[in-house]
Amino acid sequence: LSKFLDGDNVKYLSWLHEIKRGNYTGAHYALADLAKNETNFLSKKKTLLSLSKLAALASEGSDDNLADNIEVINEELDLVLHQELLPSHTVEGVGMDPDNMRVLKPQELIELYVSDANTDANELDVKKALDLLRHVDRDDDGLDFDTLKLHIWSRAILMDSWEEDPNDTDPLNSNRDKVFFKTVNLVYIDGDLEFLLPDLPVLMASPELAELSKQPHFKFLMRGGYEQIRSTLEQVD
Amino acid sequence: LASDLVITEADKARINAIDWLVFDEAHRSEALKQANAIMRSFIVVKKHAAARQVFEKLPSDTIDVIYRQWHHKTGTGELPPSDSNAIREYLCMKAYLDAVESFNDWFSLFHKGQPAKPSAVEGKASFTDRVAFEHKMKQYNIEKERWMHNLLTQTKTTRDRIYNVLLFADGGWLTDTVEDPEAEEPRQHQMNQLRKLHLPGLCLNLHTVLHSSGLYPEAVQIADVVASELHRLYQNFDKESVQHLLAMISKSSACLLDENKDPLGKLEGK
Structure with a gap:
């Protein structure tokens, strides 16, 4: 089942599944992947990053990369924060909805x-x-x-x-x-x-x-x- | 869940001891510190009603009195670290007790306040029985709607009050903002323990409130708040409580999927 859920469209089910079976490391990677590919909605990317970070913190496995991965997530969240801090009139000025922004580079x-x-x-x-x-x-x-x-x-x-x-x-x-x-x-x-x-x-x-x-x-x-x-x-x- | 235990005679004696310290305004700063210490000891065993009684023992002008006394004594408006930390702690206690009480109200409204659905009429019911049933159903629907409305109001109040604690301004709940060279070690230790004990629990309560009221997108968003480096709430969680929270949030996400919505409750296209 894990293998089947790895497909791109079913990634969302995949992290739910991993959490259900207590594989937090797996959930962390699935969520990080989803976050990386999310470019349409800033708030969605933020939540995916946050969940991925929490899953890494919940992980009991011996994956040495987790601390580094959390660092990377924090950098990404910092970027999200910078976008959230843009004044709303500036965002509107370029034709975007401040409550529903795409992810800016x-x-x-x-x-x-x-x-x-x-x-x-x-x-x-x-x-x-x-x-x-x-x-x-x-x-x-x-x-x-x-x-x-x-x-x-x-x-x-x-x-x-x-x-x-x-x-x-x-x-x-x-x-x-x-x-x-x-x-x-x-x-x-x-x-x-x-x-x-x-x-x-x-x-x-x-x-x-x-x-x-x-x-x-x-x-x-x-x-x-x-x-x-x-x-x-x-x-x- | 927030349990409330019996207030013993010994507890009552400690609560009433505060009375002796509030007679003279010159002792008010000491009264506040003693009250805080007693509240900490009650809250750690979840005796919230007892903590509230201690809180009520302090007159509402306590903060003003402390400023006035200090100004009278020294001529400055800047309080010593121990006093400003004590005032902040007192406000943290208030935020916490408000949140817990609001949650308890929500809990009883959710579990006890829900109107009971009238049982359907069995077999060949007479005309009058069916009319009576229809009438009862109508009544039930009105009551149910009223209950839903009240529940949503109570949910929002509880959510805001819990967030008041989780996002307590300027450094977080039960943390000192001013460094106090004469600070007592046990107090620091107790505050630390209380954060680890209650902040994860409040996050879970917040989730329960939002999820049970069908506010799944907001329930999922708790992840943003807990993971944020601005508040670092996750630092108060051990592995087990993060796992618990994730399990709860994934339930909300699954509910959104069942409703054919975005699994994180975000807007889709516009």
């Missing part, structure tokens, strides 16, 4: 967090997008990790106006209120700055910033800001 989540659809985006959203980078599949050919990273930071810059304020006596001080530098601060606290922050020339060459990069005031503020970051990092060393 990490790069799609990143895009939504820093897109125009996320109208109230702030440094926390940019930080979430950066956190999501570790979920991105680096072996995916259609995807360039550094381009994606550059895109996030470029979007952070575009969330503020960089116009010169003639009444501002200390323009560099105004950097503190910019989403970009607030994000730098958050990333710094997590200790990921060296890995995540692109070099200034790379950032300035971002195609999305082509217009802005021509403005002397913007260049001045960015150079000043990067200088401050550098000296802070040196002080710590």
Whole structure:
């Protein structure tokens, strides 16, 4: 019977069957498989992952992989959580129903967090997008990790106006209120700055910033800001 | 299930001891800590009615009084760790007792409140007998509907109250949020024991309530809450209780399959 239930359409019956006969390891693997293949409904994927995790915890077998499998499930659940935390108006903005979302890929989540659809985006959203980078599949050919990273930071810059304020006596001080530098601060606290922050020339060459990069005031503020970051990092060393 | 045992004379003496501590407002912080300790000892043996009596001994302004006394004594609004932890514990106790009582109400409504179906008329019944039977059936259907309605209301109240305990804000049920260097070891140990003893049981009760009321999708979703890393409820489960919970949830999933619905109760296409 176990063999027959292994077919794709009957996987659902399979985990029910495994639990009934007390084979929690078997149920764990069947559920993990179902979760992996679930791309239509986010909430369904979440429950499959949760059940799979519980089945692993219930397992009495001597399968050494279970602890690792739970780690993988937690990573997946973290991704689900990031999608659930998207503001509902942002989700609606791209034509999805917040209560009935399909499963988004990490790069799609990143895009939504820093897109125009996320109208109230702030440094926390940019930080979430950066956190999501570790979920991105680096072996995916259609995807360039550094381009994606550059895109996030470029979007952070575009969330503020960089116009010169003639009444501002200390323009560099105004950097503190910019989403970009607030994000730098958050990333710094997590200790990921060296890995995540692109070099200034790379950032300035971002195609999305082509217009802005021509403005002397913007260049001045960015150079000043990067200088401050550098000296802070040196002080710590 | 939540059993309620007899309150002995010795129990009564401990409950009434709190009276001595609430006379003077200056002792209120001590009264709260003693009451918490007695409630812990009752709850561990499932003497919920006794724990409720202890709870009722503390005047409802207790938290205010403790803040006022402390402010009076030191001029600051920030309570010492032992006091803020005691207040949090008191609120945890309240959430727990509310949940248990709500579950008990649900339980008696479900098992005793259900109207009895009138027995069918046997053989060749007279016209009047059949009319009487039809009338009784009509009456029964009205009562049954009313009962179903009440049951659903009670189910939702109980569900919300159990979730209040399971998802107790800011770190979970019966955990301290402020580190107390002078914390007493036995208290920590007891709170830990109570979490392991009661949280899995409450999850199972929650499942019983939802499943028996036919709310299968919600019954399946308990898995999400227990497995979540935000609350880490699963850490309070031993293998046996996880197995039990999974067996229960798989029953709800099987019921959904029987109804030709998605086995996890999710929306299908839109």
